[in-house]
Each structure stands twice: as structure tokens, then as C-alpha cells.
Amino acid sequence: MVEVGEGSGVKPTAEIWAKLAVPLDPGYSDIEIRSDETVVCSEVSSSSVEKREWCKISRNLDLVSATIRNESSYTILADDAAIQNEETAIIKCGSEIIPGPDREGYLSYRFEVMPFPDSSPKQIKICVDVEHAKCSICLSIWHDVVTAAPCLHNFCNGCFSEWLRRSQEKHVCVLCPQCRAVVQFVGRNHFLQNIAENILQADSSLKRSNEEVAHLDSYASIQSNLVVKAGKRQTRKRIHSLVEEETELPCPQCGTEIGGFRCNHDTVHLQCQACGGMMPSRVNTFVPQHCVGCDRAFCGAYWHAQRVSVSDSHPICSRENFKPISERSISRIPFLAHEKNRVEQDVTEKCIRRMGRTLQDVMTEWIAKLNNREIDRTRMPLNHAEMITAETHLCNDCYEKLISFLLYWFRISMPKHFLPPDASKRENCWYGYSCRTQHHNVEHARKRNHVCRPTQGNNV
Numbered sequence: 001m002v003e004v005g006e007g008s009g010v011k012p013t014a015e016i017w018a019k020l021a022v023p024l025d026p027g028y029s030d031i032e033i034r035s036d037e038t039v040v041c042s043e044v045s046s047s048s049v050e051k052r053e054w055c056k057i058s059r060n061l062d063l064v065s066a067t068i069r070n071e072s073s074y075t076i077l078a079d080d081a082a083i084q085n086e087e088t089a090i091i092k093c094g095s096e097i098i099p100g101p102d103r104e105g106y107l108s109y110r111f112e113v114m115p116f117p118d119s120s121p122k123q124i125k126i127c128v129d130v131e132h133a134k135c136s137i138c139l140s141i142w143h144d145v146v147t148a149a150p151c152l153h154n155f156c157n158g159c160f161s162e163w164l165r166r167s168q169e170k171h172v173c174v175l176c177p178q179c180r181a182v183v184q185f186v187g188r189n190h191f192l193q194n195i196a197e198n199i200l201q202a203d204s205s206l207k208r209s210n211e212e213v214a215h216l217d218s219y220a221s222i223q224s225n226l227v228v229k230a231g232k233r234q235t236r237k238r239i240h241s242l243v244e245e246e247t248e249l250p251c252p253q254c255g256t257e258i259g260g261f262r263c264n265h266d267t268v269h270l271q272c273q274a275c276g277g278m279m280p281s282r283v284n285t286f287v288p289q290h291c292v293g294c295d296r297a298f299c300g301a302y303w304h305a306q307r308v309s310v311s312d313s314h315p316i317c318s319r320e321n322f323k324p325i326s327e328r329s330i331s332r333i334p335f336l337a338h339e340k341n342r343v344e345q346d347v348t349e350k351c352i353r354r355m356g357r358t359l360q361d362v363m364t365e366w367i368a369k370l371n372n373r374e375i376d377r378t379r380m381p382l383n384h385a386e387m388i389t390a391e392t393h394l395c396n397d398c399y400e401k402l403i404s405f406l407l408y409w410f411r412i413s414m415p416k417h418f419l420p421p422d423a424s425k426r427e428n429c430w431y432g433y434s435c436r437t438q439h440h441n442v443e444h445a446r447k448r449n450h451v452c453r454p455t456q457g458n459n460v
Contacts, residue, residue: 040054056068145189160186163177279299285305
């Protein structure tokens with residue numbers, strides 16, 4: 001049976017971006033693919049007008065490849081790989097596709113991506129939420145944007161210049177008006193200024209009046225990159241209010257010596273990602289202040305080592321948010337495990353129960369293997385993977401990523417007889433852990449094992 005293909009449901013005026021060519025038989029026409037999703041039909045016989053859907057081809061975001069889905073009840077071949085009903089595969093320019101289970105009796109198509117009609121460079125459009133392009137002082141779209149460092153918050157030049165002037169008159173150091181971190185440097189940001197101008201062009205209702213702009217420009221004093229120096233405290237006859245004290249003292253060690261250390265006007269402060277509180281940035285302390293997995297700052301371990309407890313004036317987060325791997329425990333399989341494939345998570349949970357063990361027992365064993373460098377860390381989804389040991393401090397998010405990574409190796413190394421019967425009989429998915437179908441097609445997730453390395457696709 002020879003099958004002739006054609007695209008269906010396509011506007012004839014649409015641009016052709018790909019085609020299925022028939023290089024070995026010039027008697028048949030190529031199938032032109034015009035829409036981003038095209039269902040390909042075939043004639044049942046040369047004398048019949050009946051059509052039958054045999055595949056759907058969807059254009060991928062990279063614009064040079066596509067996803068083919070088997071819409072027929074029988075196997076089709078793509079680059080000699082068998083695709084069952086409702087299964088998908090990635091095809092690229094030059095891929096050979098046969099609308100049947102073997103080469104005999106079926107046409108051989110070659111997938112070809114058409115060249116772009118316009119190869120000139122195109123501008124990349126950046127979408128920005130308007131609320132994220134507003135100055136936190138005046139609450140309007142940035143005007144003549146400046147960026148404060150090291151916190152990297154952005155303000156209008158006039159707004160921040162006035163804040164800077166008043167801060168240096170009244171306080172020892174200049175604090176960011178948005179996060180209260182000590183500002184050490186400020187400079188104009190031309191990139192963000194272009195974004196602000198594009199927003200105002202798109203929505204003129206967000207523009208300020210000419211009088212407002214002129215008034216704002218009259219305050220602007222930052223013309224180039226500026227190192228912010230500590231100001232001089234003025235002598236005051238009245239007692240500082242509690243609000244002023246909190247503004248001037250970002251952390252408990254500002255103004256008070258604790259653990260042999262006291263902040264001065266040059267001390268750079270870090271903002272905790274868990275509680276939002278501040279702590280001094282100290283490079284000469286043995287207590288970690290940054291998570292090795294994500295490089296974010298967390299204050300729990302630092303203030304615990306300084307024996308500082310929670311107070312009303314300074315937020316301090318729980319030590320449970322940031323502590324060594326060896327001191328942590330786990331009672332449930334993380335949502336991220338097995339690429340968020342719930343079927344594989346259930347299989348792993350059943351395996352652990354069949355072994356008469358707990359998740360914590362298994363993880364203790366595999367953390368020891370990690371510590372002894374018995375595991376390949378190439379795919380570990382954490383920064384500085386080679387530095388991580390059982391004594392490394394991690395935040396809660398990074399700890400769950402580590403557990404998910406170790407659960408993959410636990411399953412990879414497990415003999416098949418430990419798997420539940422329905423799971424042990426499954427064949428591996430060609431795309432392994434990188435399969436995109438496993439996330440939205442439960443039937444495919446049950447039918448194929450995805451805790452394996454890819455044998456096809458970009459991750460091979």
C-alpha cells in the first residue's frame with residue numbers, strides 16, 4: 001500500500017516554513033507545511049477519496065526543528081525510530097519519516113525546513129511589567145534612571161539625589177530607600193532608561209507633566225558614577241526617635257558589639273532571602289552567609305552563631321532555613337524529583353517501602369556516597385557542585401534539589417526486581433529524563449520509564 005500525504009486545515013496563503021519531500025519518487029508531490037501545527041493525511045488507496053490522519057507536525061520554538069506526533073493506530077518511523085500511537089519525537093531538517101511500521105510498501109518522506117525569507121537581524125522584544133519599572137520613592141515610571149549598589153535597586157535621578165542629600169546630612173551612612181541596605185555606589189543606568197522611554201511611548205497616560213519633569217531634573221545631581229561616602233552626623237538637641245534609630249541601625253551589630261564584632265559606617269550589609277533582615281557581610285568569619293547551591297544570602301546560621309535571638313527591631317530567620325546537609329531530615333519526596341513526574345515519584349516511594357526502609361535512611365546512604373565522591377555530579381542542579389559535602393550549608397530550596405538529584409541515582413542503580421511489577425516491565429523512553437511528554441501525558445508516563453538517560457533528542 002503506497003500512501004500519499006497532504007496537509008490539512010491550512011490557509012493556502014500562509015508562508016511555507018517546512019515540507020515533507022518525496023526524494024525517491026518524483027511522481028508524488030511534496031507536502032507543504034504552512035501553519036505551526038499541521039495534521040498530515042494520507043490517501044487510503046489511489047482510487048479512494050477517503051483521507052486518514054497519520055501524523056501532526058508542530059513547529060518548535062527554535063524554528064529549525066519540529067515535533068511529530070503519531071495520530072494513526074499503527075507504528076510510524078522517524079529516523080528509524082518507532083513512534084507508537086499518540087507518542088511524539090523531535091525531527092530536524094533531513095529527518096526521514098515513513099508513515100508505516102516498515103519501509104516496504106510505504107513512501108519515504110524527508111523533512112525539510114525552508115530558509116527564512118528575511119535573514120536580516122531582528123530586534124529582541126523585552127516584556128517588562130510596568131510595576132517593575134517604577135521608582136519606589138515617587139511611584140512613577142523611572143525618569144533618568146540611576147542604580148544603587150550593591151543592592152541594585154533603581155530610582156529616578158532626582159528622587160535618589162534628594163534622598164542622598166538628606167541622608168548624608170542626617171545619618172552616618174546612606175541606606176537604600178527600598179531595602180535599607182547600605183549604598184556604596186550609585187550610577188546612571190542607560191539601559192533601563194531606554195526601557196522606561198519605550199514604556200512611556202507605548203502608554204502616554206504614564207507620562208509626567210512638563211512641570212513635574214522640570215522639577216525632578218532640578219534635584220538631579222548624579223551625572224556620572226558616584227562612590228557614596230559616609231556623611232557627618234549633625235548634633236541634635238532632641239533624642240532620636242525609635243524610627244530614626246531603626247533607620248540608622250540596619251542590623252543588631254550596628255551600634256552594639258556582639259561576638260567581638262561591631263559594624264562601622266563602611267560595613268556592607270547583606271539582605272536575608274528568607275526573612276528580609278540585614279546582617280554584615282563578613283569574609284573572615286567561619287560561619288557561612290551564602291548558600292553554596294544558589295549563592296543567595298541567609299542569616300539564620302550567622303545570627304545563631306552570634307547567639308542573637310529574634311527581636312521586634314530586627315528580623316532574624318530560623319536556623320531551619322539554612323543549615324548543613326548532615327543536620328537535615330527528609331520525610332517526603334520533593335515535588336521536583338524525577339522532573340516533576342508524579343508516576344516516577346510513586347514508583348520510587350513504593351521501592352523504598354518494598355525495601356523496608358524510610359526515605360531518610362536512603363538519603364543518608366546516598367549523601368554518604370556523595371561525600372565520598374562516588375556519584376557523577378555533572379547534572380547536579382546546584383552552583384559550585386564540586387564543593388558540596390555533607391557539611392555544606394544549603395537553603396531549603398537547594399536541599400530539595402539535591403534530594404531530587406540523589407533520588408535519580410538511587411533509582412538508576414536499583415536492580416529491576418526491587419521495582420513494582422508494573423514498573424519493571426516498562427521500556428525506557430527514548431528521551432529519558434528530558435522527555436517533555438511525561439509532564440502532561442499520564443498514560444505515556446505510566447507506559448515508559450523516564451528515570452534513564454536520553455537516547456534521542458538534544459540531551460543525548
